[in-house]
Structure formats: C-alpha cells, structure tokens
Amino acid sequence: MFGPEIPAEASSAVYHGSTRRRPTAVDYGRCFLMSVRNVRQARKWNVQHCRTTPHRTLHWSRVPIDALGSIAATFGGTRNDVYIAAMAHSLAHWLGIMSDLPDPPDLAFAVPANIRRPEEVDLPGNRTALTHIRLPATSLDPAQRIAGTIRATMPLKSPYVRAALRAGVDYVPMWLARATVNTIAGRRRGPVGVSQITLRHRLAFRGSPFTAVYPVMCAPAGTPLAVFSFTYEGYATVCFRADIGFPGLDGIHHTWRETIRTWSMSALLGS
Template sequence: MTADLLAPLDLAFWNIESAEHPMHLGALGVFTADSPSAAQHAAELLATRAAAVPGLRMRIRDVLLPVGGAARVPDPGFDPLDHVRLTGPVLDFHAAAGALMERPLDRARPPWEAHVLPAADGASFAVLFKFHHALADGLRALTLAAAVMDPVDLPPARPRPAEEAPRGLRLPLPGVRPITLGDLNLRRLPGLLRETVADVTQALDIGASVARASLDVRSSPAFTSRATGTRRTAGVALDIDDIHRVRKAAGGTVNDVLIAVVAGALRRWLDQRGNGSKGVEPRALIPVSRRRPRTAHPQGNRLSGYLIRLPVADPDPLARLRTVRTAMDRNKDAGPNRGAGAVALLADHVPALGHKLGGPVVGQAARLWFDILVTSVPLPSLGLKLGGCALAEVYPLAPLARGQSLAVAVSTYRGQVHYGLVADAAAVPDLDRLAQALRDELAELAELAEAAARKRAAVE
C-alpha cells in the first residue's frame, strides 16, 4: 500500500490540534439491542472488521519531503483492539460521549476510535466513532464507519472515470524525483501563468470578503469561550416530514429550513439563559463538500464553505427563514470558490512548512472568521445494522474551533433529522436546553408556515 501525502487542508487540521484542543469529528449511533450480549458482540464485530479495512490501518507520520509535510502510511503494528473499546453500562449516551470526545486521539497510531456503550437497561447500545479530521472528512468518515457495519445489498457501482489526483496526494515515498527543465513544456507556460494569476485573484477575493464579513460583527459572548478542553454533547431527533411541510409552505430548500431552525433555537436559548438575542447576528460557517461522488479522490479533505449571518435577532420565524434562504441563494450564485466562507481553499497555497509553523496561529484565528459552525452530513437512506441490531439514531459531532463554545452538525436518516451538538462543557452547561429549543423552534415554524399557506390559499 503506497503512502499518501496529506493534502494541504489535511495538514492544516493536523497542525492546528493540540493536546488541550483535539481536532476530531465524531458520530454517535444508537442501536436497538436484540439480546443482553448485543453490545459485546458489536464490539467484537467492529474489531474483527476493522482489521480488513485498509483506511483504518493508516497512521500519520512526518516526511522529509516536502519539508514540514506528513503522510498517511500503513501502521505495521496495527491492532484493532487498541481502537475498539467496550465500556461499562451507561445511563446517558450523550453524557458518556461528551467525556470521550474530550480525549485526544493517539497521534502515534491510526487516529480513530470506536467506543461501544451498552445502555444500563439493556434495551439499546451506542457506538461513538471518532476520526481525526486529517484522516477523514465527514464523507470519508462515513465511508469508513459503513465499512464495519453489516453488509448491505447495494446496486453495482458504476465505473469511476480516470481523474487526476489532487495536488499533493499519493506521491510514492520515499524518493520523489525532482522536476527538471526537461519536464517543462514551454507551450504550457501561458496557461500556467493564467492559473497563477487566477489563484492570486481568488486569494485576494476571499481575503477581501473575510475583511468585509468581520466588519460590524454582532455576535454574543455565549458563542466564545476560553478553550478548556472539556466537551459536552447533546442531540435531538426531529421528524423530516415537519421539515418538508415548512419547505413546501414557505419555500426554500431543506437545508435552508434546517439552518433557520438553528437560528430560531439560538434565539430561544440566548433569551432563556439571560444573554439576550437583541441585535445578535452570529456568522455561521456552512461547510460545502467539493468531493464528487464516485469520482473524487478517496482521501483528503475537499472542503469549502459559505458564510452567512444568522438572523437571531429577528423575532419572526418565517422572516428568519426568508433571510436564510436569501443568504444561501446569494452564496450558491457566487459558488463555493468565492467569498468569506472559502478560506479553506487558501490552504492549497500555503507550503507544508507554513502549515507546520503556522498551525497554532491559524487555530487561534477561527473565532475571528466565524462564530459558529453549522454543518450537514449526508447519510444513506438504507437501514444500517451492526450484528443484526438496527441503527435507530445517528448524531454527527463536529470539531469545536478554538475559542468557540458551540458547534452544530445535522444529518437526515430514515425519516428523521438528527441534530448533534458539541460544546465546551465549562462554557455551555445548559446544552440540553438548546437541544429542546431546536424541537420547539421547528414546531412553531411548522405551525406558522402552514397557517400562512392556508391564508394564501384562501385569498387565491
């Protein structure tokens, strides 16, 4: 198996991390238990199957060239039992997950873990998957996790067309042959020059957009915190039919509705805890995957993003949805390669040594760029099982940026929307209150949207 040089964005995630501020993402899956030994059987299956998944055997190590670079390489001492752990019975899956999310992954081993959590009543168990963001983005993590689930019948995959590997990936190590003058095609120089000018223009455009987005920031102290290294998680499952009813009645996309629900829930939460929502318009980073299904390189983060201001201060739920819809439409028209949300693309223009030396500084800068992360993770619609036990709920858990108190991730699975919340436990002791605010916000939004639709129908 050849080594894979980390792509620039992967390298950035690897170097941003510190022992006090881990950079792993997670997913908490809840399964129905068909026997008292279901959790133990699940842990045994995970360990056995992990041994056969090449991507789970890869650790990250420094390389000589490029200077400051790192690569994924097979771990000759890989032992799945170092990564799959069975805990004792737990009363609260999210409380247990929060404590486990605090712990950094072992950087000397393949950076992932799977913790099997049996419920105290024996009726269910949960599995918390943790993947370092340098090993896998959300889509790649989903692929790796699905590889250790029970086999499912899928339609045959279409052949993947040949594609040039992304810059900086899959170079054989060691011994990279240097480029000589004989390798240069002088006829390509005008094209190369145009590409360089385009890259510089893009960087300037993104930089200017970030500067504009930083003006007149109207956030709340509730979204910032001193990094304590502590973590708390919470989750809520909502009916996808309610989301569709709002979309059909008020317009926009499913994603617009999901973001508007977050804005309204934050308003409720801030008012309930006494921070107040008046004048608050936090900048939300909405990651956008640039990975193309079936054609994208299997490894490496391929991310951009949109940056929008959440209309938390607006008291009208329908108006909040309209504001979100307008902002997202504007971002989509511009595309994921432009605007303040596309800062991740600048990682491609930083040399490996720059990522290594500048990682701590970049990690500190996140809260200057955005106030809260709101990310969506697509899940397959087919039912997943582990050891014959059905996956009933799955809560995605996003990494928490340094200096920020809260991150929101959302996924849809088999008729439900699952919001996964990650917070600094010291800064947000009332995370369950925000989870309930999400439920209350969708209920009110659905009621108002349907009432408005009935009113329009009566007039027509």
C-alpha cells in the same frame, strides 16, 4: 456497512452541482468578500456569566425530514435552510435570556460546503470548504427568519461559487488559510458550527439494516456550540456539542426541536 458500490452519480459523498467551468472574477470576489467580512466582524462572545472551558455537553434531537420539508415548502428555501434558521432562532432566544443587550451583534455560523467532485468519490478524507454566514440575533417571525437565512446561504448554492471555493482550497497557501481560521476562531470568537450530511442509501452490517444513525460532533476551543445534522431513513438526527461554560446552551437541543415543531404546525395551518 455501506453495502454494494454506489455509482458516483448517485453517491451521497459528492457535490452533484459540480461544474468544470472556471470561476469568474465575480465568483472569486464573492468568496473573498465573505472571508474578509467575517474576519473583520469576528467578535468575542461577551455574554454575562459565560466563559470558555475545555468541557462539552453531548445531546441529540431527532425530527422527521417531512417536518423540515413542509416548512421549506411553506416559507421557501431548502430543508438545510430550515435547519440553520431554526438554529439561529434558538440561539437568538438563548441570547435574549442571557444578555440584556438592546442590539445584539449578529450570530456567526461556520458552514462546511461540500466541494468533492464526482471523480473523487473514492478518495479518502474530506473535501470541504469552510464558509461563514451571519444571521440576526434579534427576535424574528418564521418567515423573516427563514427568508434571511435563504439570502445568507444563496451564494453557497451556486456551483460557480463552489468552484471558486474549491480553487481556494487547492491553491491558497496553508499559512494563509490557518491565519484566517485562527482570526475567526480565536479565543471566545469561534462561530457556531453547523454541519449537515444526507445519506441517501441504506446502511447494513452483515445483512442487518441500520434503522437510525446518531452522529457525533466536536466543538473546537473557543467555539460555544457545534451542531451536526445527519439525515437518514426519513429523519434528521442532530448532535449538539455545547461548552458547559455557557449556561443554558446545554438545553438548546430542546429549543431547536420545539422550534421545528412550532414552525411545522404553522406550515400545516397554512400560515
């Protein structure tokens, strides 16, 4: 399915910004502060008429990566920043409908960071570190929304912070890692999961090429929504898994796609 062997330097599986430089105390400090801040600020999803259930919806939305790219070029950042910013914008819109809170708490997002080194390209399993960011739940224009997302994701773009995250995964005791995750993602406290993978090489099976890939995501207990974007052959296809106990989230895929369309039109018009 994956075709001939891909050299490590061209593989989609590894983090190509990997560095062998040892993380500094500042790098470790940034990772520690991110973890502490999110543990301390973990909140319940106290939204009227919402409750957690074991049942999930399953939807997909598909947009051209050129649309994400044009928005990123106009407002700054990366396609992944635009993907996350549009998700925050969509959730803020949903909260505005579902809740009458004048000052809603920030939206919490869990963002897996790839920490697989090039020499580990053939090892089975995942090599990721789960990081957390917080974005405003208030109404913002596209420039403000994307600028805030860029600031929030900036540490994750540093190869030295990634090296510190890798060290944390390798050396932090499992009991401490579990305790941290359980605190952040306890009952009705789960952050929204936003994952992204870009596949740079075409897939084929017995000589027949894959024209599209529709990924499937899971949403753990206590998590109202989890999304997974898979970029392949010029399109980003996003899987949405929403808890059915949160009315309106089953349509968030429409809101996200419309947000991308609206922002893309603004980018084309030069605003």
